[in-house]
Amino acid sequence: MSDPRELYQQVILEHNKKPRNFGKLEACTHHAEGHNPLCGDELDLTLIIENGLVQDIKFQGSGCAIDVASASLMTGAVKGKPVAEAEAMAEQFRGMVRGELEPGTQTPLLGKLTLFSGVKDLPSRVKCAVLPWATLHAALKGEAEASTE
Amino acid sequence: MTEGDRLLATTRDVPPGTPRTMPGQSPAIAPVMTTTLPPLDIAAIRKDFALLSRVLRGKPVIYLDSAVSGQMPLQVIERMVKYERDEHTNVHRGVSTLSQEATDFYEAAREKVRRFIGAGSIREIVWTRGTTESINLVAQTFGRMVVKEGDEILLSAMEHHANIVPWQMLAQEKGATIKVIPMTDTGELILASLDELITDRTKIVGVVHISNVLGTVNPVKEIIAMAHAKGVPVLVDGAQAVPHLQVDVKDLDADFYAFSGHKLSGPTGIGVLYGKLAHLEAMPPWHGGGSMIRSVTWEKTTYLPAPGKFEAGTPPIAAAIGLGAAIDYVSALGIDRIAAHEHDLLLYATERLSRIPGLRILGSAKEKASVISFVVEGIHPHDMGSLLDGEGIVVRAGHHCAQPIMTRLKVPATTRASFAYFNTREEVDFLVSAVEKAIELFK
Numbered sequence: 001m002s003d004p005r006e007l008y009q010q011v012i013l014e015h016n017k018k019p020r021n022f023g024k025l026e027a028c029t030h031h032a033e034g035h036n037p038l039c040g041d042e043l044d045l046t047l048i049i050e051n052g053l054v055q056d057i058k059f060q061g062s063g064c065a066i067d068v069a070s071a072s073l074m075t076g077a078v079k080g081k082p083v084a085e086a087e088a089m090a091e092q093f094r095g096m097v098r099g100e101l102e103p104g105t106q107t108p109l110l111g112k113l114t115l116f117s118g119v120k121d122l123p124s125r126v127k128c129a130v131l132p133w134a135t136l137h138a139a140l141k142g143e144a145e146a147s148t149e
Numbered sequence: 150m151t152e153g154d155r156l157l158a159t160t161r162d163v164p165p166g167t168p169r170t171m172p173g174q175s176p177a178i179a180p181v182m183t184t185t186l187p188p189l190d191i192a193a194i195r196k197d198f199a200l201l202s203r204v205l206r207g208k209p210v211i212y213l214d215s216a217v218s219g220q221m222p223l224q225v226i227e228r229m230v231k232y233e234r235d236e237h238t239n240v241h242r243g244v245s246t247l248s249q250e251a252t253d254f255y256e257a258a259r260e261k262v263r264r265f266i267g268a269g270s271i272r273e274i275v276w277t278r279g280t281t282e283s284i285n286l287v288a289q290t291f292g293r294m295v296v297k298e299g300d301e302i303l304l305s306a307m308e309h310h311a312n313i314v315p316w317q318m319l320a321q322e323k324g325a326t327i328k329v330i331p332m333t334d335t336g337e338l339i340l341a342s343l344d345e346l347i348t349d350r351t352k353i354v355g356v357v358h359i360s361n362v363l364g365t366v367n368p369v370k371e372i373i374a375m376a377h378a379k380g381v382p383v384l385v386d387g388a389q390a391v392p393h394l395q396v397d398v399k400d401l402d403a404d405f406y407a408f409s410g411h412k413l414s415g416p417t418g419i420g421v422l423y424g425k426l427a428h429l430e431a432m433p434p435w436h437g438g439g440s441m442i443r444s445v446t447w448e449k450t451t452y453l454p455a456p457g458k459f460e461a462g463t464p465p466i467a468a469a470i471g472l473g474a475a476i477d478y479v480s481a482l483g484i485d486r487i488a489a490h491e492h493d494l495l496l497y498a499t500e501r502l503s504r505i506p507g508l509r510i511l512g513s514a515k516e517k518a519s520v521i522s523f524v525v526e527g528i529h530p531h532d533m534g535s536l537l538d539g540e541g542i543v544v545r546a547g548h549h550c551a552q553p554i555m556t557r558l559k560v561p562a563t564t565r566a567s568f569a570y571f572n573t574r575e576e577v578d579f580l581v582s583a584v585e586k587a588i589e590l591f592k
Binding site: 003004005007008013017038039040041062063064065066067122124125128 | 206527528529530531532535536538539547548555561562590591
């Protein structure tokens with residue numbers, strides 16, 4: 001079991017304090033709301049998808065540092081990417097934080113997002129890290145809501 | 150010798166009913182409660198709790214989560230092991246010596262509960278699975294009987310979900326409405342509103358004795374008197390109260406009083422519903438089955454008198470006997486001495502935590518139990534919970550099954566430390582420095 005402090009690296013703390021892509025896209029093509037009933041985390045995700053690409057993405061809401069940093073880093077990572085690649089990243093992220101995929105070798109699309117791999121040692125926090133990705137998945141599927149329950 | 154063997158060895162050759170020496174107290178000292186009793190011997194008490202010497206990630210466990218579940222002393226665990234090893238059978242069954250013996254222990258535990266909460270008769274003590282089931286029982290029997298369409302159920306603003314949801318379900322079924330006794334920002338119920346809130350349509354009042362989030366000790370005796378003046382019965386959720394203060398249901402004049410074993414140093418899976426006998430006699434049974442009947446024919450079933458008619462099926466016998474042992478344990482320590490020790494920890498922790506810049510304690514009622522909910526600017530309670538966990542400190546982070554309080558106080562969640570009789574000031578110091586360390590990390 002690792003020290004939770006190892007998860008709270010500077011990158012995560014910094015993105016929590018100054019989240020990127022924070023806000024709402026009024027002219028969005030895709031939208032979903034994410035809820036983590038256990039924590040009360042709320043996430044509102046808006047996207048503009050054109051020609052099969054994530055042209056723009058923004059999130060707003062409140063949550064813990066893991067949730068907010070995960071959303072901030074996710075929006076940066078999928079912006080400009082093909083929808084299929086964003087979906088594949090969501091798959092890899094989910095596998096990684098659940099400890100099913102080896103960070104790096106088995107998650108080639110994630111890049112620096114492997115810094116969330118430590119979440120697997122904090123089972124109660126896996127849902128916090130996954131919420132933005134589950135919400136992205138729902139939005140891309142045309143579902144209005146995502147829940148980690 | 151394994152841990153299990155060791156447990157068994159310590160209980161071997163002890164005939165049933167042998168009085169056990171209680172912790173923190175030499176056998177020579179009679180368990181009489183007076184104000185001159187010496188303070189608790191915490192070092193001796195801590196030896197009864199194996200978990201307190203566990204080490205997690207190289208750090209000793211600091212258990213500040215007794216409001217979630219109290220720890221069970223070895224004496225309680227041993228008593229349950231003894232039942233399962235030497236005495237196990239069913240109760241109220243047949244003529245065997247074993248069954249009679251088990252029945253005696255089981256019913257003796259009921260008598261211990263009766264005495265512990267000052268009830269008049271053991272017929273007023275119903276075994277349940279816990280506070281939640283106790284309240285559901287009342288809602289589904291008494292509630293169904295008295296609540297009609299257009300009626301009102303009055304609850305307080307600081308209820309646990311256990312004392313909200315069963316009533317909402319009933320209200321929905323009956324077309325009744327839920328009304329709420331408001332509270333102040335400091336976490337005290339506004340009693341002045343009661344006169345207006347209790348109307349001729351109010352059929353029951355449900356109020357928590359001690360708030361699991363705010364620590365507020367509600368003036369339930371006063372609330373009950375006000376409700377009774379208008380002829381309205383009152384159910385008290387005592388889950389957090391029985392471990393911390395001397396409850397006397399007759400003095401309170403409570404119609405129903407519900408609590409759980411596991412918050413009272415006992416096991417999970419057992420709880421109590423106290424109800425005034427007249428109510429219990431008037432109420433229909435809830436679950437049907439074996440153990441709760443007088444006679445069954447294809448045409449008609451007649452039921453046992455209370456409490457039997459509410460206790461269908463085989464009960465959690467070991468848990469009931471264990472709860473009896475837990476009552477022996479805390480009674481020997483003395484609820485007054487427990488309360489005094491916990492109050493000292495509450496004052497000390499409040500004083501130390503409130504000096505931390507950016508930290509806000511929720512709940513500052515004049516009458517408060519040893520529960521401290523707090524939020525820290527810029528740090529979500531779940532992050533705080535994880536970081537404290539990394540230091541071996543067990544606290545609760547979340548909405549504490551009391552979401553309406555979170556909404557009322559405009560916070561998504563809180564971090565909560567709750568103190569029991571085995572906690573120390575040194576542990577409070579560890580909590581304070583771990584909180585400071587977390588704040589430093591988030592700077």
